[in-house]
Amino acid sequence: MITKIHLNKVASYTTSATLETDKKVNLIYGLNGTGKSTFSNYLHKKMDDRYKCCSIEGLTDDHDLLVYNQSFIQENFFEDDSLKGIFTLSKENKEAETKIANALEEIKKLQSNRDIKAKELDTEKKSLNKKLDIAKETLWKIKTDYSGGDRVLEFCLDGYKGSKDNLFNHVIALPKPSVKPLKNISDLKNDLQSISGDNAEKYIELLHIDFSYQNTQTKNLLDKQIVGNEHSSVSQLIKHLGNSDWVKQGLQYIPQETENSTCPFCQEDTISKALLDSIRDYFDASYEADITALKEFLKVYSDGIQNLPSKSVLESNPRLEDYRRDFEIKFAAFTKVLENNKKLIEEKIKTPSVSISLADSSKLLEELNEIIGRINLSIREHNKNIDQKDIVKSNIKKVFWDIMRWDYDQTVSSINADKSTSQIKIHSLETSLKVNSESIATQHAIISEEQKQTVNIESAIEKIRNGLNDLGITDFEIKKHSENLYKIVRRENEDKVFHSLSEGEKMIISFLYFLELCRGKKEATDAGKRKVVVIDDPISSLSHIYVFNIGRLIKNEFLGKKKTSTDKETGEQKIELEYNYEQVFILTHSLYFFYEMTETNHDFRKESQNLFRLIKNENGSRFIPMKYEEVQNDYQAYWFIIKDEEQHPSLIANCMRNIIEYFFNFVEKKDLNNYFQQEPLKANKFQAFYRYINRESHSLGQNIFDIKEFNYQDFRDAFRELFKVSGYEEHYKKMIRK
Template sequence: MITKISMKNVASYKDETTLETNKRINLIYGLNGAGKTQISKFLANQEDENFKDCKIEGLSNEQQILVYNQDFIEKNFYDTDKQQGIFTLSEENTSIKQEIENLQKELIELKSNQDENERKLKEKQEDIIKIENDFKDDIWKIKQNHSGNFKDFFEGKMGSKESFLNFIKSKIGEVLSLDTINQNINLEELKKQYNILTDTTQVKLENINEISNIEFKNIEDNLIFNEIIVGNQDSIIADLINKLGNGDWVKDGFDKYILQDSQTCPFCQSNTITPKFKSDLENYFDKTYENKIKEIEKLNDEYQNLFSNISNIETFYRRDILDSKDLEFEKLYSQVKSKLEENIRKIQEKIKEPSKKIELEKTEELFQNLNNYLKQIQQKIIEFNNKLDNQENEKEKLEKQFWEFAIFEKKEIIEKYKKDKNEKEINKEILDKGNKTIKENIQNIENTIKEKQKEVINIQEAVDRINNYLKDLGILSFCIKIQDDEKQEYIIVREGENKPSFKTLSEGEKTLISFLYFLQLCQGKKEKNEAILDKIIVIDDPISSLSFNYVYNIAQLIKEIFLRNKDSNYKQIFVLTHHLYFFKELIGFKEDYKKDIYTFRIGKNENYISHIDTMKEDEILNDYQAYWQILKDYKEGKIHAILIPNTMRNILEYFIGFIQKNKIDIIKNIENEDKEKKFEPFCRYINRESHSFMGNMSDAKEIDIDMFFEAFKKVFEYLGHLEHYDIMMKKGN
């Protein structure tokens, strides 16, 4: 079924205009010259170069377009004295005919099933396309989200969405399975590594060394710190000092006062310090005592020296790999330094109070923790420096990681896409198989029908039907007969003659016989073995040149054969006409096929450009209303001024005849009142005898249309029917 006809760049269709439909019956109204015939010509010969910019949508290879227009008449009647025979089924062999009818019903049902299948297939295909497009849009977001930060990885991949999708699909294939993708890849780390590898100013980082704790450990393990250091126990004053437990106090006083050769006691200020007392104290704080103190002092110096040799924390920083933001490193470093400072304080306390036991804090584990962390940093430094040494290879590795990350980021979308597409493709495959079976069944039935038709098919039935139609129309002066049974040809003959006489017929008779021939052609076929296809019927003005008596008959034939016959293989019907009575007769608002009808209007705008518009039910007018509509269309810029004078004359003839007034008298009265003679062109034109020949308007460009409207209104004013004029010109009337 045709769903859309687009007309462009042919004849008066300068701009593209479309006829869109989903109905079986399509009735198209338009004045002569509006552009109807171009549509029928296009449907009859779509390959014509003149129609290269015109398009049809919805037509399938299983459908045949049959067009009745002037070209059809020329080809089949004017250009030849003989017409090709039309093969139809004989009415005599009723049993075979019934079999064929049953097969054709089955064929119609199968084709209906095929159409439904095709509709579902189209839906599935549209679903698949939507799934693909949605997925394409989702994948495109990878480029939108990441191309700014990873520009080099997108080089050559920044083209269309389609090409980018194909690239991503190839990457998914390389990864093989989404489960193998490293889910721990961190985007920020990828950015960091990318910036390193693409920064031309990058230089290698200095290695970082661990801090040895062996010497610290040796001092911390020295047993002297847990030893009570006291003077010579053989000294005469040893018992007293031990009893008082103030050896460290005595030593401090000894060093500060007695060794200064003073005889004055620092407490009582009496000269009580004798040489003997000094000798006794010296004997108590002997060489052994002094050596132990010196050993502790030495250990203190060594420990402090080791401590001062530990580098400041800033010396460990290595740009982004280790910086002041690294709180873990700061914590480990601070723990080591704090413990060392605590031990220094304890050593100094031991020096001050040798008799006091102390135990230094063990820093080995803290050093180990710090050095382990430094090992990790050093490994990163090595990796960083290696990357700078192998930038291209490292960049390739990083790119692979990036695409794995990008794919994993879309994992759920990819899995949903695969699942949804697979489901739709399975359903489509099932429909495809079903469609194939239906096509095979259709082909088998068509072949069977062809075989059975050979037994009963002939060209005589069409002759009889055409002649019966002529008799029904009251035409007895000519008929159609078989000229050559072997060649299977017809001729049109006058009563009592046996020679072709088409060219001697009147124009109306030519129209009738050619249209009746076309009707039989639609119901039959030109070749015995012609394939049975669904037919799209196009009829362009079949009542042209016919008297009014035949308009009704032709309309009834079209309705009976095509419009009411829903179960036939007439898939779609297009009828184009300029005749409103014929148009309204076809519509048949009380008919049961009303819901199957779309109506259209073809017109020309003020630039002579044709346009197609849908026509609503309330816009379908009688002839008189149609002429008024032309005037209103002109006011809205829809048609050219050339139509206006002739339209006004038709309206006045209808109206003046209806009220039984004399047109000549009315025009004379208008002329008599027109002292300035401005209405003279109007009056002269209205009084012309012909009102159908548009050639008499060759001088229309010189006519003042506004003056015509003024004079036209003046006529109704003169007749006392100005209210009628206002009503008919009212918009929406």
């Protein structure tokens, strides 16, 4: 069964239009020129190159598509003087008839089973497609996040920005990295920006810090308790006091006149020259040499600290930014140790008798230089990258997709698992369907072979004659012309009779022939394919009496017959619809005929029929689903059209004129000229509308374009004013709201 019909880039279908259905019976209403003929012609000759942008879903090889339209009439009645015979089964060969019946029953079972499998296959494919669409939408976020504006990584998406399918296929084909990428998106942006534009600047490497001012000799001096001459007369006293540093410091406070001078320690006049000489003799040349060595070491150590690279200068290098925290910690720890050591040396000079030990800064210096080494490696890479921008961008692109594959792994893994599971099921169903089709082909072969013994064309001839008689048509008939051909004859005349028929007679005989074609077979060997029937405007040239009769034929043959059956479980009787054909599409321009074809029972209609309106505006033809309650007469349909300003101008104006003629000439019997002499219809902007409405021939509607007179709003305003001045404004409001 056909589920979708897509029409695109052909005739009035300038943009894609889709009719989607799940029903046996599909009724399509559309005014002339909206695209009905294109619809039926496509189904009649769907392989024609004109329809290369069109497609059908649901039609399989075991469907026979039968289309009744003007092309069918032209091919069968105008081009040839004789008609091809329609073969029907006779009752003469019971054995063949039984074999055919058994084969048809088997085909019915096989087709039923295939329909179930096909539905499962369709459901599985739709389910997989839905999952694929969700996955594609999820991965499309990569495009929206990293392209457009000043997105620096947009170049990574080259080739994948214009299609969700391309991006999706690219990502799922990527292997997942074995470990999480070391760099993140921010790192990649920084890497690219560092070699782009104003940032494309090479940097000088940082110098390693050297600080080695502590040796064994220095260590011995700092450990040494520096004291005076032990042979001095005061050495025992100073040793007893245990504080030579205190005595040494006190010397600076003794005045130049030493005899009977005031002691800086006891503040008595006890200092004599002899005592002062003894004290000074205690602090001999060896003592002074050690103190001098300490002071020199302090100066060298302090100069070393002072000559360290400035922290601010080091941090001014942009490549240090990635290591700033580690650098600041190591630099602060190192310089803190140096400053503490400096203070210890200063204390040693003040109190040389006290041993000190400086903290070892070598480990901290090694760690600091290790950080500087890493910074210099980054600087070398940066400088190299500037010289090799293409390689860098290529590496950035690779890492970018590694990150995307890692970040979207849940989506990729999930859809890959779904695809694998679904494809196994799809393969199994397709294999089953292939076996099923082969079995059906076997049964078709049996039918073709047996039908050779039990088909004829006489039955179809008789039914067409009966159809003509039922319609009261007796002045021409159809008869057998040769073994497999018919001919239309009028009394004794058998040459080109079809050309002499009226349009209505041509329509009737061609439709009766088509009806028998649907019931029978084109060839004696045709097997029992499922038939999809398309009927395009079968009543376009018929009088009302024939419209009714043709309508009855169509309803009885194509729209399903009510059949009473008993429920096996409950025993209750129920009414079901039984169909002669797989599916039917009926197109018409007549709302009366459209209404006649609709099923009046709500439940049956809901089960079996879809209703569509085919419209055309400046955007082309398109299908609109209809509800039964929307089915209106022609007068109401004209109102529907004029409310859509996108409809073709000549169609809108023509519908306005039809409404006015129907309402004022046939319903109210009013003279329009009197109304157009009243305000505001006398306004200049309404004169084009007045001239158009008063033209005698509808065919002149095309002149609107030639004189550039059509203005939708002006015409609609004038249309409203006409009903207003004539006293029927309420009627206008009621109809324009529907």
